[in-house]
Amino acid sequence: MLENEESKKIFESLKLSKIKIEELDPSKAVNRLAVYEYLKDRPSLFVDLNGENEEKFVKYCIERNHKLFLALDKKQYTNELAEKYLVARIKESKNFVPSFLDRSYDNKLVFNINYQTCDGEEVIYFDSDIETVTFLFAKIDLSFKVLDVIATFEKFDIGVEHIGYNRIVAKLTEWTTQTYRKIVTELVTNKKVGIYKLNVMHEDIEQLVKAELNKLLKGCLSVESVLIRKLSVSSAVSDILQRQGLELLSERSKKKSDLEYEKRALENYAKKAEIHTQNPQFSAGLTEAEKDYALDRYIKKRKFDLGINDGVPEETVLATRNNAYDNELKKKTDKPTLILDGNTKKKPWILLYVLSAFAFMFALTSASAIHKMLIILGVAVAFAGWATALLIRDKQDDVAETLTDKQRTDEYNALQEEYKSKANDK
Numbered sequence: 001m002l003e004n005e006e007s008k009k010i011f012e013s014l015k016l017s018k019i020k021i022e023e024l025d026p027s028k029a030v031n032r033l034a035v036y037e038y039l040k041d042r043p044s045l046f047v048d049l050n051g052e053n054e055e056k057f058v059k060y061c062i063e064r065n066h067k068l069f070l071a072l073d074k075k076q077y078t079n080e081l082a083e084k085y086l087v088a089r090i091k092e093s094k095n096f097v098p099s100f101l102d103r104s105y106d107n108k109l110v111f112n113i114n115y116q117t118c119d120g121e122e123v124i125y126f127d128s129d130i131e132t133v134t135f136l137f138a139k140i141d142l143s144f145k146v147l148d149v150i151a152t153f154e155k156f157d158i159g160v161e162h163i164g165y166n167r168i169v170a171k172l173t174e175w176t177t178q179t180y181r182k183i184v185t186e187l188v189t190n191k192k193v194g195i196y197k198l199n200v201m202h203e204d205i206e207q208l209v210k211a212e213l214n215k216l217l218k219g220c221l222s223v224e225s226v227l228i229r230k231l232s233v234s235s236a237v238s239d240i241l242q243r244q245g246l247e248l249l250s251e252r253s254k255k256k257s258d259l260e261y262e263k264r265a266l267e268n269y270a271k272k273a274e275i276h277t278q279n280p281q282f283s284a285g286l287t288e289a290e291k292d293y294a295l296d297r298y299i300k301k302r303k304f305d306l307g308i309n310d311g312v313p314e315e316t317v318l319a320t321r322n323n324a325y326d327n328e329l330k331k332k333t334d335k336p337t338l339i340l341d342g343n344t345k346k347k348p349w350i351l352l353y354v355l356s357a358f359a360f361m362f363a364l365t366s367a368s369a370i371h372k373m374l375i376i377l378g379v380a381v382a383f384a385g386w387a388t389a390l391l392i393r394d395k396q397d398d399v400a401e402t403l404t405d406k407q408r409t410d411e412y413n414a415l416q417e418e419y420k421s422k423a424n425d426k
Contacts, residue, residue, distance in 0.1 A: 010034035021049065026056035036061050043071035050076070070161055082149040083109055086163065093165035100165065102143070109146040110224065113169060115139070115176045123184050127233070129194025130244075136184060136195075139230040140209070142176060144221045151220035179212045195233055202228045265293065 011034040013019040021038075024031040035057045039045055046068065049058050062069050062081055066088035069081060087109070090096060102110040115138070122135040146152055153160060156171050183205060187193040193201070206226040213223045 004030055004033065006030045007034040007037070011037050014038045021057055022051040022053050024053065024057070026053050026060065032057065032060050036064055040065060040068065043068060046071040047073045047076070077150050079149045082153065083146070085160070086149060089163055090165045090168065096165045100169070104145050104224070109149070111144040111146070111168065111172060111221075113142050113144075113172050113176070115142060115173055115180070121177055121181070123181055123188065125185070125188045127188070127194050128192045129196045130233075134195075134233040136188070136198075137230070137232050137234070138180060138184075138228065140176065140180065141225070141227040141229060142172070142213075143224040144172060144217070145224050146220075147222055148220050155217065155220045175213060175216060176209075179209055179216065183208045183212065195231075199231055202231070205231075261293070 007030045010019070010024070010031060014021070014034065015038065021035055024035065026032060026035075039057075039061055046058060046061075049055065058072070058076070059081060062084055066085045069085035072081070087101065090101060100112055102112055104110050117137040117139075122137060124133065124135055126133050153163065156163065156168065158167050158171070184198075187198065187201075187205075198205075206228055210223045210226045213226075217223070
């Protein structure tokens with residue numbers, strides 16, 4: 001409601017069509033107040049305001065109430081008016097973040113977004129470095145300079161009455177996601193760039209993203225900066241990479257120590273050789289350190305450890321030792337036999353039985369009664385002797401087998417004592 005009397009008079013004159021807006025001076029506050037009060041309830045009149053003074057009054061009205069921009073015809077749009085409306089629409093959003101809006105050195109409007117890979121946007125690929133399927137996540141900061149607000153409206157393809165902070169962020173994020181995925185997919189899939197090399201290519205990827213977006217947004221927006229803050233794989237794969245890194249570091253440290261030890265051993269050997277050449281009367285024996293090193297090599301060749309592997313439970317070490325002792329023992333051999341083929345073991349005895357039966361029957365049919373009795377008695381004595389010989393041989397085999405088991409047990413105990421003694425010395 002107007003409080004200034006002069007403004008009230010002008011307002012009434014406008015209502016009664018006694019004066020036209022073009023005839024008023026837009027530099028005077030009283031005129032601006034009167035025209036605004038007159039036009040705010042008559043938005044349909046804006047489409048006819050095309051004069052020089054009228055355009056200034058229109059600008060003033062939109063500055064006071066950005067929603068009046070919607071009353072303009074598209075032919076009346078200017079970048080200045082569109083920018084005032086756009087900024088006001090962005091700031092009135094509940095989700096508006098102040099850092100989103102900025103100004104460039106040439107006073108152009110700048111949008112800042114922080115892109116972060118969301119669920120469903122990950123790049124899924126087979127990594128050539130870690131040789132597994134994984135997901136690629138990214139965090140990227142981007143700045144877009146608005147070159148032409150009206151062209152930006154057209155590029156967004158959103159009605160001016162619906163445009164706002166959320167819609168703009170969603171559209172910029174969509175373009176960024178499409179461009180980033182296209183470039184990274186080309187690198188990891190077609191060019192086989194792994195995660196290790198990918199993380200040293202940040203600048204290259206940034207330039208590719210910037211160039212691709214500028215090509216897409218030519219004439220309306222310009223990408224001023226792209227900063228990749230993070231490129232990473234899934235947390236599960238990250239844990240694997242960390243463990244692999246620790247293992248590689250440990251292995252590298254061990255190799256370095258071994259090389260240093262071998263270098264020192266060669267130097268000691270050269271000195272010993274020199275001393276022995278000068279003093280041949282003294283024997284060139286092994287030093288204690290060389291003995292320890294030789295014992296280490298001896299143990300490692302048999303694939304068991306006597307305390308070197310830290311963190312392994314004592315029960316596991318003892319079980320490993322016992323397995324090693326068992327592997328060192330000779331395997332039990334079969335009883336010696338003269339028969340090579342098991343299926344033919346009984347054939348010689350069967351043949352002997354058949355021949356003996358024929359001889360016995362022939363003797364009985366051709367001999368007298370006394371001779372028959374003597375033959376039967378002789379056969380009985382021979383059979384008894386043969387059975388006795390078999391029993392004695394089996395008994396000897398059992399005794400020999402018992403002695404063999406005892407010798408094997410003694411050998412096992414002796415070998416176990418020998419390894420334990422070496423372990424204690426170690």
